[in-house]
Amino acid sequence: MANQSVTEQVKESVDIVDLISEYVDLEKRGSNYLGLCPFHNENTPSFNVNKEKGFYYCFGCQASGSVIDFYKEMENLSFSEALRDLGNRAGLKIKYKQESINSKDLQLIKMHEHLVDLYHEILTETKEGETALNYLLDRGFTLEQIKREKIGLSPNMSDGTIKVLEKLGYSKEMMYQAGLVARNEETFQYFDRFRNRIMIPIKNHKGRYVAFTARALGDDHPKYLNSPETDIFHKSRLIFNLSDSYKVIQDRKEVIMMEGHMDVLKVKGTNIKNVVGTMGTSVSKEQIEILKRVTQNITLMFDGDKAGKNATTSVGEKILEMQANPYVISLPSGMDPDEYIEKYGSESFENYIKENRDHFILYDAKEKLKDSKDNDLMFTENLNRSIQLLKYVQNEVEESRILRGLSDLYEIEADLIKRQLPKRKEVRRQKETFHRPSILNVTSREFKERHIIHTFINDKSALETFKSKLDSELFQTEGYYGIIKNLVEYFSEFDTFDKQMFLSYIDHEQLSNLERILDTDLPILGESELNDYVNAISGMSSSSGEKNKLIKEIEQAELIGDDTRALELFSQLIELQKSPKSK
Known part of the structure; x- marks a missing residue:
């Protein structure tokens, strides 16, 4: 992986506005550029690019970062791969280490x-x-x-x-x-x-x-x-066929998710290529987040048996709550895609896909109404359920279309249903708990703490040299100091790190932290670099109050809709994070 100076060289050489304009239609607004965010579904542009500062920020989903971060997300690359591609684009001769795999x-x-x-x-x-x-x-x-x-x-x-x-x-x-x-x-x-x-x-x-x-x-x-x-x-973090279908999903702005891997392969033999498979009937929030980075439109095409229908309901709700757009395609007579293609052929299957896609809320209402049409109590409960699901839909055009569908299904005026909806602002605040990770989430401090621990894992002597300087106040990311203490204990008995052996030294709650550290592609720091990092995080506390104050002011500006003020404050936050005490 390249060092920081190479990273800065790429950032300075690649025009962030030119690159993002290849993916997003940008319009100049004052000193910034504005467009529709590629990371979430929106009608009103909230995606800002600041050419002078070299960063982007979305007020809708809080996605943010540099030109490298943007390219990495859009092309599904590692940081090193994104750095390499952008370096080649700028004509830079970059020497970098190949990505390391344990x-x-x-x-x-x-x-x-x-x-x-x-x-x-x-x-x-x-x-x-x-x-x-x-x-x-x-x-x-x-x-x-x-x-x-x-x-x-x-x-x-x-x-x-x-x-x-x-x-x-x-x-x-x-x-x-x-x-x-x-x-x-x-x-x-x-x-x-x-x-x-x-x-x-x-x-x-x-x-x-x-x-x-x-x-x-x-x-x-x-x-x-x-x-x-x-x-x-890791089944909860992997999606079958995503590596092969990534570009097609991006182009078609939709992914079709199926249960069976054989079904996925069979469908790939048709003109429907934007297909992926689950690792069972359960779908994790992490898998949905991965798909959301590629498209907001996730269509479920699970088997028509009871397990498949239950999975459709569970996953559809989860997608809605995470502010993506769930759709459902139900095959006739409980068939799976493989059986349908075998019986009716590829062309018929392709036409069926085009003509039989329902928004999840409408699909869910139809399924529930099958059992409650003549039961007043269940009918009212199901209507209330549909209204509660509808509150997650942020696109007003889509909301209007779903309302018309619900009106037809329940035989109730659309305006009457709409009046039962909670205010949109309340839901928008809920939405923020589901946004994708940004540089506000993975802070510079946490990155440095993670890098230090990553080095200790791979270099026992480094831990021996620095362990006297390490304490709970130094490592502020929750759980990280615990891993440090466990490493000291582990290396008192072993000379090299073995993950399976180390698992017996940590609590179950620390496992996710350990996975994040091990999954991070980072070089091993030398002694002088380690010393700089330890000194840097020691001095970070002095700037944390100012940083927290800025973040609160950004949130307040967003709350009242003052995007100009929020962007100005965010620019100050970027500058603060660039200062030596923050890094």
């Missing part, structure tokens, strides 16, 4: 990459794979699609995968940690987790293979078997 994690990824190739070869090039290959071809997959998606077949052996990976130098314990083999906990005998199954590889959001979905051939149970959670595969 050596253990890299081993786990490499194992998956080896097996993706092996399983694919078994399916497409061997006699053993003929039955599975014919099954896929009969299901409507083309050979070209099978090769593009690297679908494979695991060998019908209890140790086929183990033998292959052992020849490549991997231990059984490492295979187990990768989720590729299982273990009898009584005998500690290892065996292949996936046996005689169609293997669908799962990529992380950077396009690296990290897991599998495995479909049984014949009547074996379970029908689908997924990789377990590992250090490189």
Whole structure:
């Protein structure tokens, strides 16, 4: 990762207005530029760009940052990748280290990459794979699609995968940690987790293979078997096919979310490419936040069985509460997408998608009314539910359209329903609890604290040198000083850091903090840099009062709608954060 001077060089060389204008229509307003925010859905422009200061700020969702931050978010890149691309754009000769991946994690990824190739070869090039290959071809997959998606077949052996990976130098314990083999906990005998199954590889959001979905051939149970959670595969933070569909979703301004990975692959064979899959029927807030960075319009196309309908209700509510736009496509007779395409063909499926999309609130009302049309009590409860859901819709045009739909469904005048809605300003204040992370959230202080701990994790001697200077007042981010104390205890017994071993030293509540630190792509600080960082956060407290005062004034200005004053204050906040005591 590049150092700070290179970062500043890129910021100075790339015109922030020119770059953002490639994504947003900007209009000059005084010393700033104004446009519709690309990070949330709005009708009235609230997205400001200040060319002189080199930052953007949205008064609607509080998204903010530099030209690098903007490009990183829009293109779904890491900081290093964004820095590289913008450096090339500006004609700068930048020397930077390649993104570092924890050596253990890299081993786990490499194992998956080896097996993706092996399983694919078994399916497409061997006699053993003929039955599975014919099954896929009969299901409507083309050979070209099978090769593009690297679908494979695991060998019908209890140790086929183990033998292959052992020849490549991997231990059984490492295979187990990768989720590729299982273990009898009584005998500690290892065996292949996936046996005689169609293997669908799962990529992380950077396009690296990290897991599998495995479909049984014949009547074996379970029908689908997924990789377990590992250090490189977190189901609540990963969305199937997002790395492949990211650009299409951006272009079409909509994502269609499905349950089955096989469904997603089948639909990708049509002209509908903006599709992703869940990691089960539950969808986390973190997954929704990830999708919101790409599009505000999330369409649910879950199976028509009871579990699928329950998931649609749960996820739809969550999307609404997080201020995105949920839609629903219900297939006839409880079919799944794969079955529909097989029965009616791709063209019919594409037309069905275009013609059968309901806003979640209307879908929800229709489902509830099926059981309550002749029950006055349930009818009133369901109407009140629809009104409570409608309060989250911030787009007035969309609100009007939904009101007309609810009026038709409940046979009540739209104006009467609208009068029951809470005032929009009250909901707007609620909305702020769901905005995406910004530089006001991940502060310069927290970044430095995280960087220091990241260095200590990777350099025991650095911790030994500095531990006498460390105390609870120095580390103010909640939970960080606790991790420091645990590291001191851990390194009193071990010379190198091992995440699994370290987990026994920390409380469950600290796990999310540890994950954030480990997931941050940062270089290891040298002794002089560490000393600067420790001295810097020691001096930050003196400026914290002024910073908090500015933040409160910004909030007050936003509350009364004085955007000019708020932007002026935000500019002061940026300057304060640039000052040595704040950094």
